[in-house]
Amino acid sequence: MSETEYDRNRIFLICTMALFTIAISMSLGATVATDLKNTFLDPIDFKTSATMIGEILGIIFLGFSVTLFLVSPFMDVIGMGRAITLAATLIIVGNAIVVFAGNITSGANIYWALWFGMLLKGIAWGFVESAINPATASLYPEDKTHRLNVLHAWWPAGLIVGGLSGILINYLDLNWQVALSIIFVPAAGFLLLNLGVKFPKTESSVLDVSFNDMIKEIFRRPSFFIWFGAMFLTASSELAPGQWVDLALTHTVGMRGILLLVYVSGIMFVMRHFAGPISHKLSPVGLLWFSSLLTSVGLYMLSVADSPVTGVLAATFWGAGVCFMWPTMLASAAERYPRGGAWTIGLIGSAGAMATYIVLPILGAAYDKAKLEAAGGADAFAAMAEGSPEQINSLIYAAEKSFQTVALLPIALLFIFGAVWYNDRRLAKMAAESAPGE
Secondary structure, eight states: OOGGGSOHHHHHHHHHHHHHHHHHHHHHHHHTHHHHIIIIIHHHHGGGHHHHHHHHHHHHHHHHHHHHHHHGGGHHHHOHHHHHHHHHHHHHHHHHHHHTHHHHOOTTHHHHHHHHHHHHHHHHHHHHHHHHHHHHHHHOTTOHHHHHHHHHHHHHHHHHHHHHHHHHHHHTTOOHHHHHHTTHHHHHHHHHHTTTOOOOOOHHHHTTOOHHHHHHHHHHOTTHHHHHHHHHHHHHHHHHHHHHHHHHHTTTSSSOHHHHHHHHHHHHHHHGGGHHHHHHHHOHHHHHHHHHHHHHHHHHHHHHOOSHHHHHHHHHHHHHHHTTHHHHHHHHHHHHOGGGHHHHHHHHHHHHHHHHHHHHHHHHHHHHHHHHHHHTSHHHHHHSOTTOHHHHHHHHHHHHHHHHHHHTHHHHHHHHHHHHHHHHHHHHHHHHHHSOOO
């Protein structure tokens, strides 16, 4: 399809708005996590309420992962436009279920209402990513790394808008349902903007690559599974702490933890617009190596931060580290395995989402275990007055332990990306030496 047959600028705008909306939803979800826990889950079982909220937040990533895995290879059949329309619809329905969970049901069943509403939002996210990443790769085949980073700059932009909106609503003493209702506006916006738009085919379709060929491309080149595995660790280093930061760090850094996420998102929004020049200088895998180094330092610093100053300093390292990870992983897969088509990109994204689904309940369990350990047992914790120094100290200890759990993950990436980077440079040197002289 030639460029004149579709409106490249409008399609890219739709893609950015769709991702922007998902990010607002995720940020507001993190903002109201404490409200959901205190209002609905503590009365069910205060000993495991953090684990439950971890499961509820995590189910978004399972829905995302499974949808991305199943939908990506059939994107040309489904159609990118239809996928985005379905995503907007699911966001609206899923968010409505969460907002009205207390009206829909009661008691322990509220857990399942929240779980199901979040699942629908995760499925919506899966349809969004299944469409927007191959769409961008098809729109800008000559500049994938830069354009995918620009696209995904609107993820942190959405986190900023969602986080600040949640804080403002809290300041105005409005309830959490009002905060989540904000999501309905951008969801309806990109749903309407998408009407009647013609999308390009995926790169694999342009190259006349069949579904069987996509599968063969992946299994014929087993190095793909290195990237698949690495995405487990990169996403766990970015998305899981992002969902946990407000609940865990508010008591440790002397400010709302969501403000750190907003600050980090600002760093990410600005820096992702410069991904192209940096990746050309270092190479994409070199960029990922330095990102992993900064991330490992930042996460450990967050686990021991005990003031606004140390919190912001730690968040600076973490934000600069995770900034390029997700889009550069997608772009690297698209560039190294082009015949894998949309499924290659989908598998990488699916791995990242699945990892976050696994890690969030682990963080919740680590938090629950640590808070009871610090308090001297479940009965002792239950006897503490709400907001008492003893309870706050227990929660501070729990936050440190839960963040230290995830801080080790990016260290493994230093070895993985270091080995790939070294091998790339070795192969490039061999190719240069074997090239005929002028």
